[in-house]
Amino acid sequence: FWECGGTLAAPCISSAVAHKLMAFVAPKVIGGARAPTPVGDLGFVEMTQAVSLHDYAWQVVGPDLLFTGYLPSSGGVQALASELEEA
Numbered sequence: 001f002w003e004c005g006g007t008l009a010a011p012c013i014s015s016a017v018a019h020k021l022m023a024f025v026a027p028k029v030i031g032g033a034r035a036p037t038p039v040g041d042l043g044f045v046e047m048t049q050a051v052s053l054h055d056y057a058w059q060v061v062g063p064d065l066l067f068t069g070y071l072p073s074s075g076g077v078q079a080l081a082s083e084l085e086e087a
Contacts, residue, residue, distance in 0.1 A: 010040035
């Protein structure tokens with residue numbers, strides 16, 4: 001479990017040390033060059049470079065949405081379950 005902001009999230013994702021991502025989305029909007037972001041600079045400039053998550057789901061938590069998904073490096077929930085069975 002690693003709770004962090006955008007500054008630590010970007011290196012965590014790009015170095016493939018995390019398997020599962022959980023993020024809350026609130027009914028609020030903030031923007032601007034200095035506004036806080038959930039993920040810092042990954043060096044991507046086009047949507048075709050975006051990281052696509054697998055086995056993702058949305059869940060309502062009060063007024064917010066909880067997004068859960070697995071990063072490609074994890075192989076998804078089935079691959080992680082197989083690894084646990086082998087251990």
